[in-house]
Amino acid sequence: MNEKILAALMAEKDIADKVRGVYHLVSPHGCRYPNIVYSIISDVPALHGDNIELQSRVTVRIHIVTKDGRYEEIYRYVNRIMLNLGFMRVQAIEQREDDLKVKIVDYRTGVDFDV
Numbered sequence: 001m002n003e004k005i006l007a008a009l010m011a012e013k014d015i016a017d018k019v020r021g022v023y024h025l026v027s028p029h030g031c032r033y034p035n036i037v038y039s040i041i042s043d044v045p046a047l048h049g050d051n052i053e054l055q056s057r058v059t060v061r062i063h064i065v066t067k068d069g070r071y072e073e074i075y076r077y078v079n080r081i082m083l084n085l086g087f088m089r090v091q092a093i094e095q096r097e098d099d100l101k102v103k104i105v106d107y108r109t110g111v112d113f114d115v
Contacts, residue, residue, distance in 0.1 A: 001040060001058060001060075001111070002024055002038075002040065004085065005038055005060060005082075005085070006022060006024065006038070008081050008084070008085055009022045009036060009038070009078070009081060010022055012077055012081055014077050015036070015074060015077045015078070015081075018034065018073065018074050018077070019034050019035050019036055019074060020032035020033060020034065020035050021035040021036070022035065022036045022037075022038070023035060023036070023037045023038075024037075024038060024039065025037070025039050027065060033065055033066055033067045033100070034064065034065060034066040034067070034070075034071065034074060035065050036062060036063065036064055036065070036074070036078065037062070037063040037065060038060060038061065038062045038063070039060070039061055040058060040059070040060055040061075041059050041060070041061045041106070042057070042058065042059035043056055043057075043058050043059075043111075044056060044057050045057075046110055047110075052113075053113055054112065054113055055110050055111060055112050055113065056110070056111050056113070057108060057109075057110055057111075058108065058109055058110075058111050059090065059106055059107070059108045060082070060087065060106070060107045060108075060109075061104060061105070061106050062078055062082070062104070062105050062106075062107070063102050063103070063104050064078065064102065064103040064104075064105075065100055065102050066100065066101050066102070066103075067099065067100060067101070068101065069101035071101070071102075071103040072103075075092075075103055075105065078105065079105070082105075082107045085109070086109050087107035087108060087109045088107065088108055088109065089105060089106070089107055090106040090107060090108045091105070091106050092104070092105045092106075093105075
């Protein structure tokens with residue numbers, strides 16, 4: 001799942017032109033802004049049959065980290081990419097951390113298991 005999300009975000013030329021990096025879990029010390037940080041925050045069973053897990057519900061959290069709070073254009077691209085990957089937006093939060101302004105968005109999808 002992580003590779004699929006990273007590949008989709010990195011393949012989008014419009015995002016590549018707007019951000020300084022896409023990172024998993026945490027942005028490295030000394031990185032440049034704006035950047036995107038993504039992580040899987042939840043992976044829970046959603047569907048069972050004959051004592052077998054058939055589907056899970058996965059929630060991905062994306063942080064769009066900026067210095068100036070100008071994340072709306074990046075957010076539109078990210079939202080389109082995640083919807084194309086089959087995710088649905090669950091919630092969006094704006095937050096300030098130290099001197100950074102961050103848009104945090106959670107996306108959820110169902111993942112089928114091969115039985």
